[in-house]
């Protein structure tokens with residue numbers, strides 16, 4: 001279970017992207033986070049696995065307080081958090097199989113990781129997951145030979161072989177055409193059911209959120225203004241989320257600066273996909 005309490009993020013620029021967001025994600029539910037551009041959706045999802053460092057608040061995953069972990073402990077904890085990225089984050093010159101197996105790097109010794117040798121059971125699991133995502137038979141293709149939809153399936157397979165207890169997806173469909181977007185959302189839904197894990201998806205397209213999610217989180221200007229079953233997302237709720245009609249930002253919070261750098265974040269992204 002993911003439990004987020006009073007999550008606040010202030011970037012080094014002074015931008016307060018999250019004003020104290022609390023929610024839980026559990027079971028095998030599909031939770032879609034929606035909201036206007038700049039509402040803080042990416043920041044929220046990236047704070048969970050600390051690709052972006054939270055400023056304040058608690059993030060517990062299956063009882064472990066992630067914000068209290070040191071860098072080494074956090075790397076280990078990231079094995080439990082599968083991450084799917086908008087731009088796939090594949091290594092283009094590597095094969096589909098090599099990309100998928102990189103999801104197991106956090107489980108093998110440094111020596112094996114360096115030589116990219118994996119136990120037979122990991123390879124079998126990778127074949128299995130590639131079948132599940134509809135890429136059976138494509139394991140030897142290079143990533144740069146794939147379409148966007150196929151790349152995203154590789155990204156999903158890589159996250160799944162980590163055997164995570166939760167999947168996070170940051171705009172997984174926004175680089176894809178409408179048909180492929182549906183296919184990817186269907187795939188994510190199937191994975192949640194089959195693996196019995198929750199999926200938190202940050203998504204722009206409200207119609208996809210409504211079609212596939214069990215629950216909606218609505219962010220407006222860094223505040224969580226809607227948290228309820230998808231069936232409760234009526235026009236009034238959409239006005240609150242997209243126009244902030246009944247919500248005013250809390251300007252009383254003091255600004256705490258911190259020293260996130262782009263380099264830090266890209267290092268962490270690498271660690272998030274390899275568990276290394």
Ligand SMILES: Nc1ncnc2c1ncn2[C@@H]1O[C@H](COP(=O)(O)OP(=O)(O)OP(=O)(O)O)[C@@H](O)[C@H]1O
Nearest residue numbers: 011012013015017036037038039040041042043044
């Ligand atoms: N690295 C950063 N440094 C400073 N400010 C940032 C950074 N990343 C995001 N922000 C700011 O934080 C706020 C929330 O941004 P975020 O990307 O989380 O929103 P979003 O809802 O995901 O937007 P979009 O839907 O356009 O991707 C915005 O005001 C943005 O300008």
